[in-house]
Amino acid sequence: MGRKEKDKKQIEDVRLRILEVAKNLFLKNGFEATSIRKIAAEIQLSPTTIYLYYKDKGEIAYTLHKEGFKLLGEQFFVLQHVESGFERLKAMGKVYLNFAIQNTDFYQLMFIMKEPIDFIADKDSCQWEEGEFAFGALLQTVLDCKAEGYFKGLNENNVALNVWSLVHGLCSLKLQGHLDHVASAHLHVPEDRDLLEEAFETFVMMLDKMK
Amino acid sequence: MGRKEKDKKQIEDVRLRILEVAKNLFLKNGFEATSIRKIAAEIQLSPTTIYLYYKDKGEIAYTLHKEGFKLLGEQFFVLQHVESGFERLKAMGKVYLNFAIQNTDFYQLMFIMKEPIDFIADKDSCQWEEGEFAFGALLQTVLDCKAEGYFKGLNENNVALNVWSLVHGLCSLKLQGHLDHVASAHLHVPEDRDLLEEAFETFVMMLDKMK
DNA sequence: TTAAAATATTAACGGTGTTAATTATATTTG
DNA sequence: CAAATATAATTAACACCGTTAATATTTTAA
Numbered sequence A, B: 001m002g003r004k005e006k007d008k009k010q011i012e013d014v015r016l017r018i019l020e021v022a023k024n025l026f027l028k029n030g031f032e033a034t035s036i037r038k039i040a041a042e043i044q045l046s047p048t049t050i051y052l053y054y055k056d057k058g059e060i061a062y063t064l065h066k067e068g069f070k071l072l073g074e075q076f077f078v079l080q081h082v083e084s085g086f087e088r089l090k091a092m093g094k095v096y097l098n099f100a101i102q103n104t105d106f107y108q109l110m111f112i113m114k115e116p117i118d119f120i121a122d123k124d125s126c127q128w129e130e131g132e133f134a135f136g137a138l139l140q141t142v143l144d145c146k147a148e149g150y151f152k153g154l155n156e157n158n159v160a161l162n163v164w165s166l167v168h169g170l171c172s173l174k175l176q177g178h179l180d181h182v183a184s185a186h187l188h189v190p191e192d193r194d195l196l197e198e199a200f201e202t203f204v205m206m207l208d209k210m211k
Numbered sequence C: 001t002t003a004a005a006a007t008a009t010t011a012a013c014g015g016t017g018t019t020a021a022t023t024a025t026a027t028t029t030g
Numbered sequence D: 001c002a003a004a005t006a007t008a009a010t011t012a013a014c015a016c017c018g019t020t021a022a023t024a025t026t027t028t029a030a
Helices: A002-029 A036-042 A047-053 A057-081 A085-102 A104-112 A117-121 A129-147 A156-175 A178-186 A194-208 B002-029 B036-042 B047-053 B057-081 B085-102 B104-112 B117-121 B129-147 B156-175 B178-186 B194-208
Strands: none
Touching: A002 A036, A002 A047, A002 A057, A002 A104, A036 A047, A057 A085, A057 A104, A057 A129, A085 A104, A085 A129, A085 A156, A085 A194, A104 A156, A129 A156, A129 B178, A156 A178, A156 A194, A156 B156, A156 B194, A178 B129, A194 B156, A194 B194, B002 B036, B002 B047, B002 B057, B002 B104, B036 B047, B057 B085, B057 B104, B057 B129, B085 B104, B085 B129, B085 B156, B085 B194, B104 B156, B129 B156, B156 B178, B156 B194
């Protein structure tokens, strides 16, 4: 009995080990360059064994995807203690930018790669708390801003979507190299991420006038 | 002599035919699903022959990438006749959204996929007019808005970057499925692209107050 | 101890981008 | 015109990829 449970645990450990190795390889080499075969080799397992633990590569990606959302969610969570809605909104933007820059591969997986709809569709029990939380927190913050007199006459959903789109747009353009590209031609490009922060601060200045 | 030139032209035609087939396959099945082999099969050519005309798959992608920018650039070009800077800015945003929705694969190639830096780096003669033009037009429009009294005290580069980031963020989130995903949970999702246009109109309302 | 279930492996399918070596086809030169 | 050369296209091959089916091994239950 005791031994049985111990083995069960070791079996579950394999599942986690696969994910861990997948994550490391992925964070080191990117998602495209991380193959089932390489994961298996690293863990000294046959490639096909992976399929006993994960349906396919997409499921591994999706599991990591969820992990990323949990990570970002935690960073958002601590901001709930910021009383002022507007201050919180600013902080959320900066946290988001920071997260994207410092976890480029996670960000890629979470927001840039196409959603693996197969798994998203399997949200029977409304699984997917992590992602929802992040946007929910943003929405609530926008509502708090409205209570503080901001965004009068504007729909809160649209405002939240605007904020998200703007920071995501900045991150996405930066991470995919488009910013360095166009920017280097027209804008004199400052320190890597300062460009993003500076742009966001301009946005904040605009929001600030929306009182 | 005459025949020689004719043959040269036929050779050049192969080059164009490859690109045409690549584009069709790509627009039909997406970039990932479009392989050198499939292109070659469609054109009744050996796969390796492709490599006599294009260095690798990336070069084909880059050529199409440029074509997409030319397409978008043309749509921007006609807007130069809109006198009011602010009206032009609004129009540019809508054109951009429209372009992304109606040419999803081109948009993917142009703005979502990673830049093929190998080719970008080869812009010795500052090749890359197409892309530069688009951002240049935006920047000029922002400057015109400033002349009309908008965006006082804000850096024009940052404002332009903000506008671009916002519309790109909307398109990117939409095309990659993230919007349907989160939106369907929090926002009651309207007609596909109306969600984007509605969000953009909210942004415009915000900009409008920036006078 | 033996039957059944869980775990892991090998072999294989059909695909990918790309390179090297080889053949066929034009073009130029002797 | 014929031979030599350059160009164009091909076949064969390499080293990968995700994934499935059939098989072997190990662990659990009766």
